[in-house]
């Protein structure tokens with residue numbers, strides 16, 4: 628997450644909206660294998676599938692805070708490039724999700740066009756795993772910043788993944804070995820612009836509710852707008868949604884479906900969405916930044932804990948790439964049920 632600095636120039640997050648209670652876990656304590664912090668990560672990943680990671684006071688964390696600040700500035704410029712530049716780097720969905728996604732390419736739950744744009748910058752091109760991704764000069768000129776942010780983010784992801792493996796009684800490198808940054812994968816850095824919602828008659832979702840496909844997502848928010856669905860509730864239940872209040876110096880961490888699959892349902896990927904920003908925050912455009920880590924293409928999606936359960940989705944025999952294509956196809960055919968997966972009911976935090 629960004630430093631205090633970026634929070635100074637935005638309308639305040641209101642104090643009269645329901646917010647999601649979340650564990651705040653210190654990166655410094657996690658990196659020194661602190662038992663309490665490790666158990667707390669495990670609990671958060673079973674109960675909600677989301678937690679806040681406090682980067683402050685850790686050398687790597689402080690570096691990432693600086694990189695997030697710099698990337699928020701660049702990201703805003705990238706997402707405001709003229710349309711004729713963006714058109715040259717459009718994604719080729721569903722074949723490839725790299726590049727710009729224009730506003731309205733997907734639908735919201737009311738079947739209306741979505742209200743966000745994004746740019747997906749692939750890890751493979753950045754780290755030389757494949758040919759470079761065609762990039763606008765504005766991104767190319769910041770290649771080293773994007774690359775170091777990605778590498779630092781991957782170090783954080785690997786700390787979380789090893790903590791979870793150890794907590795599950797597996798060898799520490801169980802998950803990290805399946806998502807090595809130098810092996811081809813669908814891992815991306817994503818910058819998002821969710822448009823302001825000035826019209827009170829048109830307060831609706833920007834990005835439809837979903838779970839992330841991959842393993843671990845690191846997310847930097849400054850403005851509100853991200854909402855989490857309470858475990859056990861239906862997305863159609865308005866009262867079941869609460870807002871995430873962004874905290875300076877903290878990243879939002881959430882697990883994706885691949886971690887649920889590998890852990891045989893012990894870990895949780897929770898439904899979330901981008902709604903309009905709360906209070907006066909809805910009057911300004913909202914930018915966010917994420918690293919969405921996916922398993923390497925050839926990784927096995929076999930569950931590593933417990934036995935397959937009849938009737939439950941099973942990746943046995945599938946590679947990560949085949950598993951992702953199967954999921955993407957189900958999504959486009961409207962067959963996918965966007966519901967939280969795995970985990971156990973939340974205790975009071």
Ligand SMILES: O=C(O)CCC(=O)C(=O)O
Pocket residue numbers: 817819839846848852853899900901915916917
């Ligand atoms: O921008 C955000 O706060 C969330 C974005 C998100 O959920 C996603 O890109 O998968």
Ligand SMILES: [Fe+2]
Pocket residue numbers: 837838839899
């Ligand atoms: Fe997401």
